[in-house]
Amino acid sequence: MLARNRFILLVVVGAVLAIVSLSLQFLNLMPTTPLGDEQVLGGGVGTGLGKSRKRVIPVPHTEAPELDPIAEAYGYCNTPNRTEQAWEGHSPADYTLLSVQVMIRHGDRYPLYSIPKTKRPTIDCTLSPNRKPSHPQLSSFISHMGHGDRGHWESTLGSVPRLPNHSACEMGELTQTGVVQHLRNGQLLMRAYERHSLLPVGWSPRQLWVETTGKSRTLQSGLAFLYGFLPDFDWSKVTVRHQWSTLFCGAACDCPARNRYLEVEQRRQYRLRAADAQLDATYAEMARALGLPPRQLRAANPIDSLLCHLCHGLPFPCLQMQAAGASDTCLTKEQFAIIRRQQLDDEADKRQAGLYRKYAILAMHPFLNRTAGRMERAARAKTGEAAEATLALSSAHDVTVAPLLSALGLAEARFPRFAARVVFELWRSPPAASAAAGSKQQAPRGKGKGTAGGEPFVRLLYDGEDVTFHTAFCRSHKRHGPRPLCPLKNFLSFVRRDMFAALNASSYQEACYKRPG
DSSP states (O other), rough: HHHHHHHHHHHHHHHHHHHHHHHHHHHHHSSOOOOOHHHHHTTTTTTSSSSSOOOOOHHHHHHHHSOOOHHHHHHHOOOOOOOOOOTHHHHHHTTTEEEEEEEEEEOOOOOOOOTBBBBBOOOOOOTTTTTTSSSHHHHHHHHHHTTTSSSEEEEGGGGGHHHHHHHSSOTTTTTTHHHHHHHHHHHHHHHGGGGGSSSSOOOGGGEEEEOOOOHHHHHHHHHHHHHOOOSSSSSGOEEEEOSSTTTTTTOOOOOHHHHHHHHHHHHHHHHHHHHHHHHHHHHHHHHHHTTOOOOHHHHHHHHHHHHHHHHTTTTBBSSSSTTTTTTOOBBBHHHHEEEEEEEHHHHHHHHHOHHHHHHHHHHHHHHHHHHHHHHHHHHHHTOOOOOOSEEEEEOOOHHHHHHHHHTTHHHHHHHHOTOOEEEEEEEEOOOHHOOOOOHOEEEEEEOOOOOOOOOOOEEEETTEEOOOGGGGTTTTTOOSOOOOEEEHHHHHHHTTTGGGGGGTOOHHHHHOOOOOO
């Protein structure tokens, strides 16, 4: 009897010890202090909330983790229903922000294609502050856009609607979600740069540069971003310039080699899709369900419409005209997942093949060259002089942002989601920091008497993440050295010479007109 009681006691004690052990392990996984903004953004750097001046460089989420295609697609939707943290505007102590250049992808849009024999998604593209998603500035934004005739518009942009305005969305039209995404983007960056007085009170029109393609969705996205960014939106100071090409190549668009690389890349894409048996079977299954030839269904690019259904929480489309009494024949999320999976596989294969990056370098060099020129002029500006284009905004497309990321060497960056943003920041170090570092770095050409002290540095951010030290021009820089930013001279050298090494050339002209061989 005594032995039995002793056994029971030992079992009870063992169970209690096991529970205590598991509890301690669980408690160790739980944070004991909630993460405020200043902790997430680097422990008081530039927040005025603490004495710590240590700059924490985050590990950027550029390499996509193993996601299932549905979860990845929801990230692509970028639904504006969460608090977003951003690293824009953060630097070592006493550095001065000289200029910011932003490229955005337009916000959420209605599909560009419709799936034959199915009902188009029902979405209202008029704007209403009482409909979700909304934004505190949406009502005033709607009102302010009604005075757009006071602004300055290049070429035919003045005739493009400044607001989406169809109760039944037209193909490719910006949705209310897309407007809200960029009101949030603009407001987020306004708060990030507020203490730096990027555009101080009384700023002049020459300090703002805005450019967009001729599509209403890019123009409207740019205006929403700008309205969220500027505390006092003054139409008389706004000039909107037209970029005729989605590559924003200005007067330097002619490049035969770029087109050849794109054709080769497109053939690679076709071969990869043709070899995917599961994808082929899925398209055949979808085509049978809708009574369509598979080739016609593929030509309708169904993923575009299905993404819209997913992003807006709508049921997937069904066959519109069905026999009486027949059960609904609908496309499924499983079919969508297979097509999306193939797109992710294509992204991985594209990086490995390397053809796309050659195209991207030639596609985006003109834009990068203009960006570098603005930075150099801002770095050379005299103390107290209002720099040209303190803020430059380019409102673009996925076919603009994707090659930009590739050209910069961000091979693992995710495909641009709706309302994606790429931000170039130019900073100047304090003179004391330059002397302490014992720098031998030369200032950009033309810097002379009257310019402010210190050296110019650049930061690059993608969707709020600091990716500077993952770029081709600054990957080898000592990020934890006396200067935790990337010297501007690295970026200038990359844009004007180094980026063409991948093409066995030393200039844009040589790379564009070099005979294949």
